[in-house]
Structures are given as C-alpha cells and as structure tokens.
Amino acid sequence: MTPLSVSPRWLHDHLNDDHLVVVDATNHLPVPTDGPYVPESGAQTYRAEHIPGALFADLLGDFADPAAAEPWTAPDHERFAAAAGALGIGDGATVVVYDQHDGFWATRFWWHLRYEGFDQVTVLDGGLPAWKAAGFEVTDVVPEPTPRTFTGTRRPGLIRSTDEVAANLDDEGTVLVNVLDEATYRGEVDTYARRGHIPGSINLPVFTLRDPATGALRPVEELRAEFENAGLLDTDKRVVTYCGGGIAATGVAHALALAGRDDVAIYDGSMTAWAGNPELPLVTGESPR
Known part of the structure; x- marks a missing residue:
C-alpha cells in the first residue's frame, strides 16, 4: 500500500526506482495590489530547478478544463487520463508529487489522481523546500517521460x-469546511469580491495544519485530535472542503486522509464560483461550531 506522505529522505533513497514517477505540480498565485488574482504556471521555475528526474504537471493547462470559467477546474476524465499517461502516470507506476511552495498544489494533484481512480500516489512532506533543506540536490535537466496507460475509474x-x-x-448529514484564514472566513477581508462564507460552514484554516518553521505537516495524532474536536471524523457525516479556488481545500482533505478519513469531497469551484454568483448567500461572523 502506498503511504499518503513521504519524507525527503525516503524519496532520496527511492529516487531511482523503476516504477517511481516524481511530479512537480507547482503553480504561482501572486497577490495583486488591486483587481483579481492571476494564477501562473510553475513551468518556468520548474525548468530552473527541480528534484532530479521530476516531471512537470500543468494544473492550469493539461489537467484543467479549458472551457471552464474558473482556473484549475477538473477536466473530463479522458483529458485527464491522456495527460497523466503522457507523463508516465498509469498502470504499474507509483507517483510522488510535490510543489515549490506550501504543499497545496501537490495535494491538489494528489486529490485529482484519486478522484480519477488512481491510488498509487503520495505527497512529499514539505515539498521542494524540505528537499533542499535536507541537503539533496536539484537540477535543471528536464527528463523525457515514459508514457503509460492510465486506466482509473472516477470517484x-x-x-x-x-x-x-x-x-x-440544510443537510445535517454534511459538514462544509472553509479552510481559508479566519479573517477571510469571517468576512473581514474582501478577497473574492463579496465578503463572508457559505452558510453553515465551519472554519478550519489549512495553514494551521503545518509547522511554520519546516512546512511539514504537524504530527498526525495532533491533527486527528483537532479533526475529532471539529466533528470531521464522524463517519455518519459527509465532509466537503472549500477554499478560494479548490486548491488549499485539498490540503485539509489530505490531512484528513492521514487521520483515517479518505472520503472527503472537494468543492471544485469554491469561493471563486460561489461569490461570483450574486444570487448565492454569504454570511459573516463566527463559525457555527
């Protein structure tokens, strides 16, 4: 069984395994001084430096729906399968995914592979910063992928x-989780043109799940206790996470999977889609829990 998270040392020791496919899933999201954010591909910074042998997954291009209004929207299964297979992701492969930032681009690709029915995927804890902090080399040599057939079935x-x-x-059997920072959740920050959060959703900021000094996840037992307190490990309830654009929400889904809850759904459009529709309600203030 593939673990859900691996350390830089583990990856370094297994880097030359024949079945291993290492993927950099970085995007960049510069914070604008005014106007909407404009996401950028991580392809250029990937080419400048990456883990030896790593390939680049274009979450804004090959792995997104080109006709969707929101960036990163999941494409149809056929588009995803073709892009994954071209990278060598498919039957017989084990994927380690990382990014150059806080890990949420990596968890987005982790979630997306699982959504498309591929389970042999793990996340490099701490990403490229942790790899470099461990003293392991990076390179600008871009490898050629070995294509595979991707045969997953969507979930x-x-x-x-x-x-x-x-x-x-109004479904009492669903827990809707906003993973943004508290100020944005409470409506104190005008981030998505309209202030507030989806009615009934609780707040669990994703950045609190990581050690700020290392970028690695906090111990699983600590996370499990926090999730238990929030009612997120109650298997009688469905859990749906959301954020700004469906990226950071996957960070909480991944952490919940580590804690034993691997059935968490992602609201793919998240606040970009919700706040973009003035007919949909938003509320401000404290979390209901």
Missing part, C-alpha cells in the same frame, strides 16, 4: 459542484 463522491453545495445547505 464522483470526491467532488462537489456549486449546484450540489447549494442544494445541500
């Missing part, structure tokens, strides 16, 4: 649309 339970979230706002 519809791991994703939610705007319509599905809106239709279930």
